[in-house]
Amino acid sequence: MRQRFPKAAVALAAVLMITGCTTNNASNSVDNTKTTAIQPVAKDVSADDLTEGKAQFREANFGLAEQHFRKAVELKSDNAEAWMGLAASYDELGRFDFADRAYAQLLKVAGRKPQIVNNMGYSQLLRGNKKKARALLLEARAGMADPTVVNANLALLDKG
Numbered sequence: 001m002r003q004r005f006p007k008a009a010v011a012l013a014a015v016l017m018i019t020g021c022t023t024n025n026a027s028n029s030v031d032n033t034k035t036t037a038i039q040p041v042a043k044d045v046s047a048d049d050l051t052e053g054k055a056q057f058r059e060a061n062f063g064l065a066e067q068h069f070r071k072a073v074e075l076k077s078d079n080a081e082a083w084m085g086l087a088a089s090y091d092e093l094g095r096f097d098f099a100d101r102a103y104a105q106l107l108k109v110a111g112r113k114p115q116i117v118n119n120m121g122y123s124q125l126l127r128g129n130k131k132k133a134r135a136l137l138l139e140a141r142a143g144m145a146d147p148t149v150v151n152a153n154l155a156l157l158d159k160g
Contacts, residue, residue, distance in 0.1 A: 046079055049068040049069070049075065050072045050079065053066075053082065057069075057088065057089060063089075065089045069083075069086035070086055073105075080109045083110075086102045087103045091119075096123065103120050114150075115140070118150050121135075125137075137150055137154050138154075
């Protein structure tokens with residue numbers, strides 16, 4: 001009787017080992033269902049900085065506006081609205097050298113549009129370059145459907 005127990009134990013252990021290594025597809029199997037990854041939504045990463053730059057500009061926080069507009073153009077170099085905000089921020093800060101660079105880049109990105117030319121004229125007005133300001137503002141007015149803003153800038157030019 002003593003010999004039966006070890007043989008039975010060895011046989012039972014062998015059966016358990018063999019059944020433990022096999023899988024049954026009907027139960028206890030690994031889920032190998034094909035899945036697809038969810039693609040990230042393409043987001044304009046510069047949009048948040050553009051929005052914040054506009055908000056800071058409206059609040060006359062031109063230094064903060066400049067930082068956000070600069071980051072927006074660094075993230076998306078073809079963002080004409082961010083270039084316009086950056087140039088205008090530099091104008092308000094009196095950094096006309098940087099404003100000129102921003103306007104040059106803006107012209108490359110968006111072309112010579114009346115609104116851009118108006119801002120360039122206002123920039124010249126801030127610098128005291130009345131002759132150049134007038135030429136740019138008149139060019140802008142000729143191309144705008146509603147020249148109200150340009151007329152206001154021309155009135156500022158005539159006051160000074």
